[in-house]
Amino acid sequence: MTNFQSFYGIVTMIEDFLIDQTAGKDGCYKLISVEDGNGSLVNFVVEPCTYFVNQEIVTAGDMVTGFYDADAPVPLIFPPQFRAIVIAKDSNFANVKVAHFNNELVSSDNTLKLNIAPYTQILLRNGQPFTKNPANRNLIVIYGPTTRSIPAQTTPYKIIVLC
CATH class of the missing domain: 2.40.50.140 (Nucleic acid-binding proteins)
Structure with a gap:
């Protein structure tokens, strides 16, 4: 990790x-x-x-x-x-998080939990679709608004899997 x-x-x-x-x-x-x-x-x-x-x-x-x-x-x-x-x-429209996400899709620093939606793009670094579960992997997550909970929760726009 x-x-x-x-x-x-x-x-x-x-x-x-x-x-x-x-x-x-x-x-x-x-x-x-x-x-x-x-x-x-x-x-x-x-x-x-x-x-x-x-x-x-x-x-x-x-x-x-x-x-x-x-x-x-x-x-x-x-x-x-x-x-x-x-x-x-830097962007006014999206945030970026790079971290290891566990089997519940919570980041290693426990600050962000992912709720994947059907429209969430899950890709490899080369832009090709990633068809497996992104849990327990290093991920680049591009997301917008979050909840004010701990950890904050978000539905990401895009996830890039760092294989």
Whole structure:
């Protein structure tokens, strides 16, 4: 089970991140710097497999949330540098949660419970339908309003299964 954490802020810089020029990877990796408004800064390494919610293009000045594995090894540098698993551009119409959801579809941090409706899209990262039960998996959940209960409950618009 992945220990997903997030960092929210404004994109201050995007630049190419050199991995290995000789292996044909030049230009395939990016470094996105994000500042939270309180002076905290994080650099996200964006790989070809990093999932961008709704395939949105991110530019400097955008508000984003970067999700990463808090248990993955990271270099001891400042600002901290994390491998981005998911990047979500801020939206007034939808929220994004990346977490492991148990057999009752409650997130690992116990803050969100999913109530799947017939119209909820359940997809793989590549956009193809996921036909099994999404319980007990790492999920990207795109949702709107929630209840004020603990955990909050929602009927998601879309679920992306991270196989």
